[in-house]
Amino acid sequence: MSKIVFITGASSGFGKACAEKFACHGYDVIINGRREDKLLELKEHLEKKYNTAILVSVFDVRNRNEVFEAVKNIPGEWQHIDILINNAGLALGRDYFDEADIDDWDTMIDTNVKGLIYSTKALMPLIKKSSSPHIINLGSVARDVYEKGNVYCATKAAVDILSQSMRIDLLRHGIKVTAIHPGAAETEFSLVRFKGDEDSAKKIYDGLTPLTAEDVADVIYYCTTLPPHVCINDLVLTCTQQANAIYFNRK
């Protein structure tokens, strides 16, 4: 029986690169996101290239009913999840606390925090069916706060705490929980954050060779290849020109 990985937010960036990495290693992959066209395109590409099975599961992680309904509709042969990658997430805006948009805050909290706990809770019965269950949560170096990071940083600090909590509460089920905290990586992330403003999005990477989505996927995949008795609990990765959430050596 093939191993199954469920990836939230697989229509772009880290999630998409993870889908490629796991498919390439023979996993069957359930890919989630809101943009069905992108997911169908990815499914076609991966099935052709790797001769593996891909299931598209379109839902908005913010919508609790949609999440549980989608999980209920997972076909029988897909009903064990070996690896869940909680990756769907976003930043919106980079503004001082007093100037930031409350709707942006709601969206980030609903996606990065509530979306992650809804998806995990809904999939828990399927994860428990695996003989080697593993949950990977995408945090960020932004768990350490920086100027104008306010609510985005708070959501990633919440992912850190939730990962610790899952690790403790799920210990009795033998479920590995790994939190991955990347630094600056060039994906659609900045374009989303700056709401389509390409100049502001590009500036984030000025003078840097940032991480790529594939770099992050390689590290995530590595975490899942360790022997059953070994778990990476918490992992920070940045490009060599970044020390932490604040300090960069731009050339």
Ligand code: NDP
């Ligand atoms: P991208 O914008 O490239 O990808 C984000 C993915 O999340 C997309 O597939 C998007 O799909 C999905 N998504 C967003 N909102 C929802 C939603 N409500 N329901 C379902 N899916 C959703 O960004 P990255 O790949 O860079 O980011 C992935 C994760 O990594 C995020 O959690 C981000 O916070 C984190 N991160 C990113 C870093 C970076 O520098 N890039 C660094 C550290 C952490 P769709 O639009 O189709 O729904």
Ligand code: 8X3
């Ligand atoms: C994304 C990395 O530094 O832009 O989480 O917040 S950062």
